[in-house]
Amino acid sequence: MAIFPSREWVEAVLQAAEKSEKYKEAAKDWEGDFLSIIEGDEEFVRDLSRREGMEGFISFLDMMPLEARRKYNGTPMGDVFEKKLGVPLDSPADKFSIDEMLSMVSKLSVEDLKGACTYFWSDFWHGSVRAMKPVAPGEHEDATFKLSGKYSAWKLMVSGKQDTIRLVMSNKLKLEGDMSYVMKHMKAVVALTKEVFAGVPID
């Protein structure tokens, strides 16, 4: 079981994509990167209040260089870490005290998370996933597609409990970009959820 999002989850997804012949076949014609935007919500607070959840999320952020993390300063997500959890996001990894942050996260409310987003970027190219990593606000704004939504909706998608189409159709996730391209490559979208994401169980 991996934590979403975490370094472990990203590595497992990359492996699953590499191993899945069904995904490679379904996505063989796909060309296009995604900027994914995860908005904080109640479930995010609940997961952060668990040690594994907090450790997983820190490991995810730690995949970014310090300069990228610094760009979160002054954003709602940066403020959550600096003002509510007591550690600026651009702190070196050894400065993150999980115990202290867990004690403070219980005081975190959904209101504190208003506008707080985490960004990650994935580059899908002819059946392979060339990159998947957290990025700073403002990076990869020119991505071919943008997919945004609350953390709980993202979890439904990456767990494979709900397919991407249902989440987008019911407005739980918002997809921006050339829709006709997506529609012509629905096999790739479906296979990404069914064959890759669902192949990495999350906790």
Added chain:
Amino acid sequence: MYFEIDPKVREDKGLSLLREETHRFAEEVIRPAARELDRMSDPEQVIAKDSPYWDVLKQMKKLGYHRIFIDPDYGGLGVNATEAHIILEELGWGSVGLTTAIGVDQIAPAVASLFAMGDVIEKIVKPWVEDTEAKYHGCWGVTEPECGSDYIMACEESFLPHVKELHPGEVRADEDGDGWVINGPKSSWISSAPTATHVGLHVTLPPHDSLANGAFCIVPLDQEGVTKGKPVDKLGLRDDPQGDITFDNVHIPDDYMLIRPPFYEFRIGQIICTTSCFMGTVFTGLARAAFEEALEYSKNRVQEGKPLCEHQLVKQKLYKMFEKVESSRCYTRKIMEHVWEKTYIERTFDASSRHALSAQIYGKRSAFEVAYEALQIFGGYGLTKDFLIEKLFRDARAGLIEDGTTEVLGLAAAYNIVQEC
């Protein structure tokens, strides 16, 4: 009389049993009720509380026919394409009108079961699939007074560059707090509108400049602001009550907006693919019914000292009718399998619209041509109310218009052929 040409279907005992059971229901329940409804002089009698329409609808729901197109994960019947085709052909054999009632019934909950989450599943889909008393009954609101079959054109992705040449639509939805408010009229040709509790409704969204800038929602019809017109008195499909619905500031929650931009523009045609397979299949059933009536009559009716079927001109007609029935079954079943695969198995919602539309056109046209020739074989008796064939002929004729005229459906398919082939 029935011979299944596909050995995989013929040798499958489960499928044979399914056909026999559905046929028995169509013969013993649907057809007698359909004839009774057809002969009612006032369409209000068809929709009255004590009408056989309701008895048949309840029995169809008890048998689960209202769940054929519902996602199996959300209470669907769980049949495959071949099974669905067998059921629908047999029901169509009994009556296209009453089969249309159970078809349009499930459009809104089927779309919800495929694409919605949360409240809609709990409040609409679950009680709908569990209903065996026809407490829930759906209709499909597409055409409008100013925009009839053209509305189907707007659902064809290949026609999108030209969609602004059409009327921009009369039924409009505008955001209203945390939901939507709906205004405008749907035309008189909404099947089951007079009897429905809910409508799966096509609307346009601000700035209301194009049918492509639309959405599909589910609207409960027991609300203030909903007005239903009288059921239409018509030539054929008289057991399929049709009427208009007008919306005057009718509110729905945001969750009830099931397909919205940009998916509406690019994927609403997939609903038409499914309904096209449905129509093509049930009209294949009608074609077969007309053929069987004519064959039976031609064996018993004697002219010039020998049965009609021994006359060469009649023989030739019977052959042509047989050919149309068989080819219609093969074609509609094959395309049903394709659409089913894309909708319920792969879930890529990218079925070929030109094939689906042609399945509908082929099934309807075959039904009309077969019913026409069948009536011709009956001669003058075919024009009397004494024989079923006159009803089948009128129903087949109505089919060339209902659910999109065959001309417009063909034009929509042609746009797709020119662009994609």
